[in-house]
Amino acid sequence: MESEQEARTILDRLNTAVLTCDDQIRVLTMNPAGESMFGISAKQAYHRPLSALVLVESGALLRPVDKARSMQQPVTAHDVSLTLSSDRSITVDCTATPLATTQGEHVLIELFQVDGFLDIAKNRYREDQYDASRDVLRGLAHEIKNPLGGLRGAAQLLERELSDRGNKEYTRIIIHEADRLRNLVDRMMSSFNPVSHKSVNVHEVLAHIRKLILAEIQEGLTIIQDYDPSLPELRGDRxxxxxxxxxxxxxxxxxxxxxxxxxxxxRIERSVYSGNRWxxxxxxxxxxxxxxxxxxxxxxxxxxxxxxxxADGSGLGLTIAQDIISKHGGTIQLHSEPGHTRFVLLLPFQSKDPQYAG
Ligand SMILES: Nc1ncnc2c1ncn2[C@@H]1O[C@H](COP(=O)(O)OP(=O)(O)OP(=O)(O)O)[C@@H](O)[C@H]1O
Ligand SMILES: [Mg+2]
Incomplete structure (x- = not known):
C-alpha cells in the first residue's frame, strides 16, 4: 500500500505527461503534468478518446499507440507536433507501451515536451548575457558615482570664486550635466536594491500604475483592465x-x-519554466x-x-524591469509586430499555498 502511494507521489511530481488508456484508447488516468499539457483535469478526461485531447489529430498521436499495440512492445515517436488549441502547438517525444491488465489490453503513454527545452536553453543563454551586461553596468555606475560628486563640488566652489556672470554660466553647465549624470547613475543602481518578500496584490499594483499614467496624460489614452479576480497574492517587493x-x-x-x-x-499560466525551475x-x-x-x-x-x-531615451527602462522580474524568479517575454506589442511577465507566486507553490 505504501509503495503504491510512493509510486503515485512520483507520478504526480514528474514533468513528463503520463496517461493510461483502455483498449479503445480512451483515457483512464492522467498525472498532473498531463493535466497541465492538455489543460484538462484527469476527471474531465476520463473515458474521453485520446484523440479528443488535441484540437487536430492527424494520426501523430495515435500512430505510435497503434504500432505499440500491434508490435506488443514500446514504440517511441520523436518530434510529434500536437495542436492543443487554436493558438498553442507543442512538440513532444511520445512513447507508447502496451500494458496487459486484467481489464484488457491497456496502453501507457508518456509525452515529453521537447520544444520547451530548446526555448529554455535559448532563454538561459540570453539571461546569462543580460546578467553579464547588468554586472558591467553595476561596475560602471559605481565608478562614475564617486568622481561625479567631486566634480560637482569643485564646480560649486569655483562658482563662488567667480564674479563674472559669463564665466558662471560655464560652472552652471558643469553642475547641471553632473546632476543629469547622477540621475542616470541612480537609475542604473535603483534595481540593485535587495527585494523584500511581502504579500503583493498585483491588481492593486496595476491600478496604481494606471492612476499614475492617467494623471500624467489626461486625454486620448485608455487603459483597459482585463483581470482574473481569483488570482492569489504574490510574494515580492511592491x-x-x-x-x-x-x-x-x-x-x-x-x-x-x-x-x-x-x-x-x-491570468494563471500552468507548467512554466522560470528562474531555473518548473x-x-x-x-x-x-x-x-x-x-x-x-x-x-x-x-x-x-x-x-x-x-x-x-532620441531622448537612456535605454535603461527595460533593463531595470528585466532585472527586477528576474530577482522575483520570473521572466519577461516580448511579442511585437507593427501595430501590436505585448510584454508578458511570468511571475511565480512564491506562495505557501500548495495549489500555487512550486
Ligand atoms: N511598447 C513599445 N513599442 C515600441 N517600441 C518600444 C516599446 N517598448 C520599448 N520599445 C523600444 O525599446 C527601447 C528600449 O526601451 P527602454 O525602456 O529600455 O529604454 P528607453 O525607453 O529608450 O529609455 P528609458 O526608459 O531609460 O527612459 C525604446 O527606446 C523603444 O525604442
Ligand atoms: Mg523606457
Missing part, C-alpha cells in the same frame, strides 16, 4: 514591481504618442499596446542597457 511594470507601460505610452489603447491583463502555475501579466511595434532587429536587444530607439 515598489520594485511598480517600477518594472511602470517602465514597460511608459514605453507603450511613448510609442503610441500619448494616445491610444493599452490593455493590462492577468512551476506548476505562475502569474501571467500582459501589457499590450497598439503602437508601431519594435523593429525586428531591435527585439533581441531591447533588454540590454543603453539600447534605445528614442
Amino acid at each position: 515598489d520594485q514591481l511598480v517600477q518594472a511594470l511602470l517602465n514597460i507601460t511608459r514605453n507603450s505610452v511613448e510609442a503610441m504618442g500619448d494616445r491610444g489603447e493599452i490593455t493590462f491583463r492577468t 512551476h506548476r502555475c505562475v502569474l501571467k501579466v500582459e501589457i499590450e499596446d497598439r503602437g508601431p511595434g519594435i523593429p525586428a532587429h531591435m527585439q533581441e536587444r531591447v533588454f540590454y542597457p543603453m539600447v534605445s530607439g528614442r
Whole structure:
C-alpha cells in the first residue's frame, strides 16, 4: 500500500505527461503534468478518446499507440507536433507501451515536451548575457558615482570664486550635466536594491500604475483592465514591481504618442519554466499596446542597457524591469509586430499555498 502511494507521489511530481488508456484508447488516468499539457483535469478526461485531447489529430498521436499495440512492445515517436488549441502547438517525444491488465489490453503513454527545452536553453543563454551586461553596468555606475560628486563640488566652489556672470554660466553647465549624470547613475543602481518578500496584490499594483499614467496624460489614452479576480497574492517587493511594470507601460505610452489603447491583463499560466525551475502555475501579466511595434532587429536587444530607439531615451527602462522580474524568479517575454506589442511577465507566486507553490 505504501509503495503504491510512493509510486503515485512520483507520478504526480514528474514533468513528463503520463496517461493510461483502455483498449479503445480512451483515457483512464492522467498525472498532473498531463493535466497541465492538455489543460484538462484527469476527471474531465476520463473515458474521453485520446484523440479528443488535441484540437487536430492527424494520426501523430495515435500512430505510435497503434504500432505499440500491434508490435506488443514500446514504440517511441520523436518530434510529434500536437495542436492543443487554436493558438498553442507543442512538440513532444511520445512513447507508447502496451500494458496487459486484467481489464484488457491497456496502453501507457508518456509525452515529453521537447520544444520547451530548446526555448529554455535559448532563454538561459540570453539571461546569462543580460546578467553579464547588468554586472558591467553595476561596475560602471559605481565608478562614475564617486568622481561625479567631486566634480560637482569643485564646480560649486569655483562658482563662488567667480564674479563674472559669463564665466558662471560655464560652472552652471558643469553642475547641471553632473546632476543629469547622477540621475542616470541612480537609475542604473535603483534595481540593485535587495527585494523584500511581502504579500503583493498585483491588481492593486496595476491600478496604481494606471492612476499614475492617467494623471500624467489626461486625454486620448485608455487603459483597459482585463483581470482574473481569483488570482492569489504574490510574494515580492511592491515598489520594485511598480517600477518594472511602470517602465514597460511608459514605453507603450511613448510609442503610441500619448494616445491610444493599452490593455493590462492577468491570468494563471500552468507548467512554466522560470528562474531555473518548473512551476506548476505562475502569474501571467500582459501589457499590450497598439503602437508601431519594435523593429525586428531591435527585439533581441531591447533588454540590454543603453539600447534605445528614442532620441531622448537612456535605454535603461527595460533593463531595470528585466532585472527586477528576474530577482522575483520570473521572466519577461516580448511579442511585437507593427501595430501590436505585448510584454508578458511570468511571475511565480512564491506562495505557501500548495495549489500555487512550486
Ligand atoms: N511598447 C513599445 N513599442 C515600441 N517600441 C518600444 C516599446 N517598448 C520599448 N520599445 C523600444 O525599446 C527601447 C528600449 O526601451 P527602454 O525602456 O529600455 O529604454 P528607453 O525607453 O529608450 O529609455 P528609458 O526608459 O531609460 O527612459 C525604446 O527606446 C523603444 O525604442
Ligand atoms: Mg523606457
